[in-house]
Amino acid sequence: MRINIGNRLWLKKVVSGMWYDTKSSHLLNTWRRQCFWLVTAQRRKGSAGSRWQEEKSEDGVKWKQLEHKGPYFAPLYEPLPDEVHFYYDGKAMKLSLATEEIATFYGKMLDHEYTTKEVFQNNFFNDWRKEMTVEEKKIIKHLNKCDFTEIHKYFVDKNEARKALPKEEKQKLKEEAERLQEAFGYCILDGHREKIGNFKTEPPGLFRGRGDHPKMGMLKKRIMPEDVIINCSRDSKIPEPPPGHKWKEVRFDNTVTWLASWTENIQNSIKYIMLNPSSKLKGEKDWQKYEVARRLKEVVDKIRFQYRFDWKSREMKKRQRAVALYFIDKLALRAGNEKEEGETADTVGCCSLRVEHIQLHRELDGQEHIVEFDFLGKDSIRYYNKVPVEKPVFKNLQLFMENKDPGDELFDRLTTSTLNKHLQDLMDGLTAKVFRTYNASITLQEQLKVLTNAEDNVAAKILSYNRANRAVAILCNHQRATPKTFEKSMQNLQTKIDAKKEQLAVAKQELKRAKADAKVRKSVKSKSNVDKKKKLLAKLEEQLMRLCTQATDKEENKQVALGTSKLNYLDPRISIAWCKKFGVPVEKIYNKTQREKFAWAIDMADEEFEF
DNA sequence: CATGCGACTTGCATACATTGTG
DNA sequence: CACAATGTATGCAAGTCGCATG
Incomplete structure (x- = not known):
């Protein structure tokens, strides 16, 4: 086993309080085997992210x-x-x-x-x-x-x-x-x-x-x-x-x-x-998964350039592969293995898309080259999306669909296995699903940057976090059935909002009166009364705001499931770093189980962490 | 190269527990 | 303090992907 841990990590065996030399592979192995979760790994200031990969471990x-x-x-x-x-x-x-x-x-x-x-x-x-x-x-x-x-x-x-x-x-x-x-x-x-x-x-x-x-x-x-x-x-x-x-x-x-x-x-x-998932075995695997995705970050531009180039290939096989990869990258589609007919529900992923699952629109709602996807994916969840694509993709799709029946495969020269073999050539450890992990995590990181306001209070920051999380869930098409209690709890919230508005109107009236009163009497008492009313008004306004954001959040989250992406696609170190940077307690983002699962990341990431 | 199998991750629903609220 | 609302745990189905086999 070879572990490339770089010179950026300190490892500390907490049990004994001893510091280990990170260059000793023996100690590293011991560390990995026996005290993973007791070890703190910290990055030195100014370096660009910790990283360790292993070669195929000795006979698995x-x-x-x-x-x-x-x-x-x-x-x-x-x-x-x-x-x-x-x-x-x-x-x-x-x-x-x-x-x-x-x-x-x-x-x-x-x-x-x-x-x-x-x-x-x-x-x-x-x-x-x-x-x-x-x-x-x-x-x-x-x-x-x-x-x-x-x-x-x-x-x-x-x-x-x-x-x-x-x-x-x-x-x-x-x-x-x-x-x-x-x-x-x-x-x-x-x-x-x-x-x-x-x-x-x-x-x-x-x-x-x-x-x-x-x-x-x-x-x-x-x-x-x-x-x-x-x-x-x-x-x-x-x-x-x-x-x-x-x-x-x-x-x-x-x-x-x-x-x-x-x-x-x-x-x-x-x-x-x-x-x-809290176990060392699973934790390490998880860590490794995100490290692969981070390696993709380094080469993704090259890969994107390459598949654009392949759109013009003489080989139909290559073109199909390149278009499919474009979808996997851009839309975070799953690979789409072949399934035995009649044994399972009829669902598809990218490579198994059929002609009937897409519709091409040269122009739609003022946009050019629109592909309309409509198919059942994993767990028979519907994927419906209208996406503008680059012109060569559009042309290629027309070509792939020529003389085919609706039930025929769109990418008839492509399988997940050939696609993954190709990806393996582009980067060690690269497979189709790594794109989902990569795009999910990078999206979270970007969205957090865009949406977080350092001056906000913790509640507002958490709202921003949820928004960023939601952007990912939407990208990955993570849906849920609208909760049975949704309509009702929405109504309750609306009632609260209405009541608050009422209170606000009353408070405004009272302020007006108090002001008028102060103008006439000019007494200290009436002045302080104005201040009091002003304060009340401000408080009510803030409460109303909070209720309204809560309502928006709820509405936007109606059919979106955040859990899957949080648990499986988002590098936890991004969230931890964000928490540290903006002073949000980690417990607000991850509950107990999640903190156990992501113990490795909590130990490792500081606020400088970059995916 | 097609096919099936094995191992492992991902995914939604539901059951259950806890918290918030009138 | 009861009950609804919300959060968490559990269950297990359904994917991905590598490898063996013929």
Whole structure:
């Protein structure tokens, strides 16, 4: 392993209080392995940003020691009480345990929109019948003759009862959860106790895909210890499977970071138990990600020049690649891998765009060369955007669309794999998603510069921060459903604003009167009264302003989700530096979990940090 | 080179906890 | 102090990307 840490970092091992020579790679390795989160790394004044990268680490080793308790398994099914019935064709029917369990999955979801969808119903019924006994199968032939309402009611009631539990009972449940967290929620990694991200297996239930998923409603089977692969160190205490059970396999693979895995039966994909983002392993990876993005900053101009050049290439392949890269760069589109048809919802990213997803307008609303995008991206979130593009891009798009059907691929000579190979040639470690990280982070930095007012109070600065954050979220198309309470809380705010305006009007009147009074009487008392009224007026005006900005903020944030960009795309050091520079407490920007996740950045960044 | 698999990151929804307010 | 509003944690689906395989 080679770490290029430059001469700008001091490392301080806090435990012992010793200072380490940063040039010693042995100590660096020790440092990296054992005390990452206890180390403060600071930059010397006047240098241009800290940086360290590693070459492919020696044979991909991720840890030396790993010990844990294995996953916590979802609780077993509890049969329904005798008085809760399932009816088929109007007649009460006692179901076998397995059949009943699956019936409860459906019953629980009855008031969800999902259950009205035909695909969901068919998939569910199909899978349900597979688990029925021969007798049940003979009777239960149509879903529309099944009556789950009693089952549904039972669970609704149960939920209510749980909510209405006395305080002590709730406390007990909480303590039980904490006990579980203590017992299963941590592992020992290279001598340090680290929090695990997800230590429970996923409970059985009905699969709910996003968007128009062809597999919605299918039965997600219960995970048994016999399905689970355990990964730990050879010399650690190997986790005990639950009594009477065996693990599928125990392996000792220190080139991967997961603690346990199993194969899920819907998509046949592997699920993992991994560490919490606060862990050293994840933190370092995160740091590395932003360092790659910062390296892109150094070469992005060259790359932009290059793809503009490639727009004129004789090779169609190259042209497609160059136009796609332009979109990825300019619009922060995702790469867009190929997907197996019929297995997942029909969504696309850049490379998998189809002709039907864009419309070309030579002129629109007084602008030239407009591309209108309309497609479903990740999680079936709609991407809709009208963008003016440079003329060669427009011409190329016309060319790519010639003689194609709406369902044909726009970039038929391009795959994510060839694109990424190309990017790798342009810069070590460069892939399509790095552009998203880079553009998100650089946008935040720029917007913060533009929007922050040093004279503002903390609240106003935070508003500016949120605005900058929002600019990024919009760039990355991070959307959310309008909160259910949105209209109402907006109304409440409006009521407050109206009331404030009323107060303000009254205060103005009073000031006027006081002034008039002071003019006539000229007494000290009446003068001080004027001052008092003036002060009140100013206070009210400020309060009104604050309410109005709050309302704007809320309105603008209606359908924008800030969380994803904050957690995954914005180099936290930008935010930390901003906080330090403008005297905003970090806690106002990052909550406890976020501060844990970004501990590395909090240690590292000073106000001079530049992305 | 197409395809599938494995590992890991990213993403939204919802459940739950805490805080603010009448 | 109850209840709504808001903030945080959890859940798990759905991406990206590298690599093995034929």
